[in-house]
Amino acid sequence: MEQFGGLIIPLGFLGIFYFLIIRPQQKKEKKVKEMRNSLQVGDDVVTIGGIYGKVTKIKEDMITIEVGADRVKLVVGKWAIGSVITE
The missing domain is CATH 2.30.30.60 (SH3 type barrels.)
Incomplete structure (x- = not known):
């Protein structure tokens, strides 16, 4: 059980990083691609x-x-x- 205790914080940071940086960027890129395809x-x-x-x-x-x-x-x-x- 103690082995997994050291993974909680890095996994938490990874989750926060994904939802605050990566996901919004992917949404923005998708919106721009749709705009360019609908010209x-x-x-x-x-x-x-x-x-x-x-x-x-x-x-x-x-x-x-x-x-x-x-x-x-x-x-x-x-x-x-x-x-x-x-x-």
Whole structure:
């Protein structure tokens, strides 16, 4: 019985670490993945680099966004989309 007494504290810390750090991060990653998979042509987006644009074409892993008044088209990876702008 005394052998297992030394395991209680490390297992407790492991449980706390999981519920305070790992699980919330997994939930956040799942939400971002769902957002990126639900992108549609015409959505206003912000890349992780801070570029604002409108989605004009979606391929499997690449997205073309239209940027600025000159309507410059940039091709970025789907992973580079940081958020969708909702008005």
